Structures are given as C-alpha cells and as structure tokens.
Amino acid sequence: MTAKKLSVKATPKHIGIVASDPYLEPYEAAIRGRHEHALWKIGQLTRNGRQTLSDFANGYKYFGLHKVPRGGWVFREWAPTATDIYLVGDFNNWTEDEKYRCKRIEGTGNWELKLPAKAMKHGQLYKMHVKWDGGEGERIPAWCQRVVQDEVTKIFSAQVWAPKTPYQWKKKNFKANTNPLLIYECHVGMGQDAEKVGTYTEFKDNVLPRVAKDGYNCIQVMAIQEHPYYGSFGYHVSSFFAPSSRFGTPEELKALIDAAHQMGISVVMDIVHSHAVKNEVEGLGNLAGDPNQYFYPGDRHEHPAWDSLCFDYGKDDVIHFLLSNCKYWLEEFHFDGFRFDGVTSMLYYSHGLGEAFTNYGDYFNGHEDDNAICYLTLANKLIHEVNPKAITIAEEVSGMPGLAAKFEDGGYGFNYRMAMNIPDYWIKTIKERRDEDWKPSSIFWEVKNRRADEQTISYCESHDQALVGDKTIIFRLIDADMYWHFKQGDENDMVHRGIALHKMIRLVTLGTINGGYLNFMGNEFGHPEWIDFPREGNGWSYKYARRQWNLVDNPELDYHFLGDFDRKMIEVVKGEKNFIKTPVQEIWHNDGDQVLAFMRGDLVFVFNFSPTRSFTDYGFLVPEGDYKVVLNSDAKEFGGNGFADDTMVHHTNFDPVYEKDHKGWLKLYIPARSAVVLKKDK
Secondary structure (H helix, E strand, O other), X not given: OOOOOOOOOOOOOOOHHHHOOHHHHHHHHHXXXXXXXXXXXXXXXXXXXXXXXXXXXXXXXXXXXXXXOOOOEEEEEEOOOEEEEEEEEHHXXXXXXXXXXXXXXXXXXXXXXXXXXXXXXXXXXEEEEEEEOOEEEEEOOOOOOOEEEOOOOOOEEEEOOOOOOOOOOOOOOXXXXXXXXXXXXXXXXXXXXXXXXXXXXXXXXXXXXXHHHHOOOEEEEEOOEEOOOHHHOOOOOOEEEEEOHHHOOHHHHHHHHHHHHHOOOEEEEEEOOOOEOOOOOOOOOOOOOOOOOOEOOHHHOEEOOOOEEOEOOOOHHHHHHHHHHHHHHHHHHOOOEXXXXXXXXXXXXXXXXXXXXXXXXXXXXXXXXXXXXXHHHHHHHHHHHHOOOOEEEEOOOOOOOOOOOOHHHOOOOOOEXXXXXXXXXXXXXXXXXXXXXXXXXXHHHHHOOOOOOOOEEEEOOOHHHXXXXXXXXXXXXXXXXXXXXXXXXXXXXXXHHHHHHHHHHHHHHHHOOOOEEEEEOOHHHOOOOOEOOOOHHHOOOOOOOOOOHHHHHOOOEOHHHHHHHHHHHHHHHHOOOOOOOOXXXXXXXXXXXXXXEEEEOOEEEEEEOOOOOOEEEEEEEEEOOEEEEEEEOOOHHHOOOOOOOOOOEEXXXXXXXXXXXXXXXXXXXXXXXXXXXXXXXX
16 A cells, blocks of 8 residues: 655745744734735725726716816716715705706716716816705815815815916926935925915925935925815825815925925825815715714714824725825825824724734734725825835834734735834933933934834924924923024024034934934924914914024024034935945943944044043944045034034054954044044045
C-alpha cells in the first residue's frame, strides 16, 4: 500500500504592516479582515472590475444642476423618501410651477427635471421645494455646486452657475514637490489685515507671494466647503460641493489654485467627511423627510461633542456622495489632495472620546467602525487613482496603526498622518517644566516618536492652538509682554527668552521630520493675537479673525526676526538633497548640560537648551572635514546676541582612536538658549 503524501498548507506570509511590526501579529486576522472588506467593497462598487472607482465617483456630473451641451438644463437629486419635488426660484417667483416639477426616475430614489435653455439663467437663485409623507420644506440640493447667502436676510440659496466662458487654466500640468512637504496652513477669510472677510483674490494677490517667499511648497486651505456659520472655521459643512461664496466665485478659487501652481506651491484642501452640520434648510439634516438618509440612525446619529451629524458609511449611496466629492475637488478645481479632518472620530463608535489608547489591543477590540475604515481606504484608493501624485493627510490622534501605510500592506493608504503628539508635548513642556528641566533626550524622543513605516507631518502648533481658549507658543512663552516689549531695543528678559525658544522649538521639530512640516498662517512670526471669529459674545467683531501682516513688515518690531529665521530655516532644509530620505542620526545628548546634537546628511544640528550656561569648545564626534555655519538662532539678524563668529570654518580635530572611522572632534562655542546648523564642506 502506497502512503499518500500529506498536503501541508503553507503559512501565509505576514501582511506588510505586520511584517514591519511584529507586535501587530496577534491582530493580523483583524487587519486582514479590514483589508478584505475594502477589497470586497471595491469589487462591488466597480462591478468586479467592469468600471473603475473613478467611474463610480462621477456622481457630481450626474446629480445637481447642469447645463446641457446642446442647450437646456437638467437637474437631478437623490431623495428616496420624497413624494414630490419642485424647483422654486427667481425664474418662477418662488412658487410651485408644473414646468419645474421633478419626476422620480422609475425604480430608483432619484428625481430628474429637464428644462429648456430659457427656463433659467446664470446667477438666478433657487431651492427645492420637497414634499414627503407628513411634511414639506424648502431645501438646498445636496449636490449643488454654488450656494450664496443674502447679506440682509442671511438666508442661503442655491445659485444657477454657468458662466459663458469656463475658467482657462494657465498651469495645466503641475507636479507637487514633497521632498520635504512644507505646509502653510491657512484660512482665506482671515488672511487679510483688514477687519473683514478676505477673498480668494485678495489671498492670491497678498498672501500667496508671502508663502512663496518664505519657502513653503504647499498650502493647506481651510473652510472651502460651504458652511452656514463662519465661526465654525469651516468644520460644520452644509453644502459639500459648493466652494464658500463668502470668499468669492468658483472661478476666483480656481485662479488662486492656478496662481499657487505657477509659484510651485501645492494646494491641499482641508476636507470634512467626518460629520455634517445639523441644519435642515441649508444642509443635509432632513433633506426629504428622512433624517437618516445620509446619517446613522439611533444613538449614532449625532456627534456627542460636535453638535453635528455622523455619516452612515455603510450605505453605498453615501459612499457614492463622499467619493464623488473627493473626485470633484480634484478634477474641477485642481486641488492636489486633502487633509482629512476628524479621522479619529470616524474610526471608533466612541469617536475616540474618553479613550486612552495605551496598547495595540485598543485598536482591535471591536469598537471600530469598519464601514468608516472601509470608506477611508476607498477614498485613498480613488484619490490616487485620479491623481497618483495626490497628497492625503490624516488628522488622527489615537495612533491607529497602518493609517499612513500602503493599502497593499494592509494600511489605509494615506500618504501622511499628523504627528499630533508633538504640539501636545510642547504645550506640556512650556506649561509644566522650568527651563532648567527641559531634557534634550525627551525632546529628541518626542519629535521622532512615530511608526517606521508611516510618514508624518510634524508641527509645533496649528490653528487648533491659536483659537480662543488656547494659546500659541509665542503667547505661552511671553504672554502680555508681547504688547509692551516687542520693539527693538526695548525687550525684557521674558521677550528675549521667548524669541530664543520659539526659534529652537521650530528648528528641532523641522530638523527631525520624516515626511513634512506644517505651520499655521502667521505663527511663523509669532502672531500676537488669538483667533476669535465674529460671534454674539464679541459683538460680531472681526478684530481677531485676521492676520496682522503689518507687524512682520515693520523693521522696528521683533516679529520680523522670527519670520526671517523661519524663512532661513526652511531654506537650509530645502538645500539638503533628499532631506526626507536622509536618516536622523543622534550625535550626542546630555540632559545635565541640556545639549542635543544630531546629523542629517551633511547637516549637523546642535541645540543648547540651557537658560544660563554657555559652553566653550563643546566637542562632538562627526565625520572628519570642514564645517560651515549655515544657520545660527543666536545671530543678530534673527534677534539674538551674536555671540559666536559664524564666518569661521570649523575643522574637525584629529583623534587616533577614531581614525579608521574617519571621524574627528568638532569643537563649538554654543551660547545658552541657542541652536546652530553647520554643513560639511565638500
């Protein structure tokens, strides 16, 4: 009798993110399950490859109001619970008219209306009058691409938008520079000195040239999607396909993006798909009698902390709406990508509220929203299908593994995740530690604390830290003395301390990035005011919803020292080839001396955080050669004391012990509270 060979099934190779992090092995089944869920959903939406995700995301071309090429108009809306829909507007005196009555497309939840060319014209206002069992109301179409607010009544309406001449792009093929990605986070409305709402055109003409001069290669623009309340900072969205009209026209937004591209600046949109405003007349809260048309039912309907509504990512129609929204902004406005807001809130049933996330088990214990995880994965797949070079960034605080890892490796496909631990660390350090207790080992660990297989966007502070109720770094360091002692020659010790540490905090954060760096508009020069949008509590004032560029432009004030240092700091980093791919190599740290040194490529970064002790001939072991100073935070041109001679070429001292390693001792004078960057002379 011949023995049969036993078939031994080979153990499957670990999926990518598990292979690179063995601590994830106990959760590999969950990781694979999420990956396979996304693959299944992609197959379903693409009809198993008979179309692409990009084809599926063409909803904005079908729904909404469109001018027909051969003349006339077509309007479509998804409203499965509606019993009747009329278009009412300037064209019919806002009354129900049979000519403007939509018809339900048989067998669907979609409604359609076809009209002759003369039925409406560019610029007219309109809404839907929707009827449903037990009620009716005026609504702004969910897919409309233009919404305006009446200055007197404050009422929002959709607007017919079909200019005779479409915008003609000047820069048609733009490639983003992401080595490194240097982001200037900004808000168009508060981008002006004047106490008012700024415009797309004013931002293009006045702010973009500053961004280019400062060396940033990307702007992250907030508050683009239409939102009823200006003070929401754009995070309570009502019309997802409409660029906010309070800043100008769609063509003016396109001109802004076009101008940025001509300057070599990428434009990333701060997109909000984590929730929606509760408004019913302006928003999606109750479009056609069903409050759950777009949103989760029951306890998951409302966000407990944000007073908003939570999308139901398990519905194909909702996925269609959101994916189409991503493609719309990429294709129609040439945005280069997105920073996804509130990703933590999407990932968990709890929205991450009250959870500590102290170990890997906290990411795989059954309280994750698999539908939302699937949507985010699909969004990244779609975005990079439309534009392979697109930039996607996740604003996520829990530390979910794989968020910025490749889809093929079991990740969610974001290019970057925000390093949200870093600003928290700086706030905690400034608030709770005496200057004498700042530890370079702790600083270095914190700015480098990230997953090896995921790129991050490092930052010291964003708009979050600039809002009323919080404080910017410069205010934490100097406080009210900024108002009285920020003129050259009139600085006190508090101001000198603040200026010195502001520069050092930024340099050590930028110098250790592994993907990108972000700064919020004005913080680079220590903008003195918090952000407080017009509201009843401040008399609807715009005083604190603006940026005072006049301060950094005034050579008699100290603000320009910080702005000049920021510009030079970025220039130095950009001057090092393949900076992101260059490893961060620690040279030295001594917590007693409060000294830190590390190297990237040919650049040597040295920090002395001590508030009182300067060091002469402090030695560091580095590759032998000559080193020139390329940046010194203590230079007089940056508001420092100018104690060191930066014109000197520093030669390494020979040491026979390290001769085989071709290393020598670099001896430096490093004043208290200062940082210096040197470059090896080739």
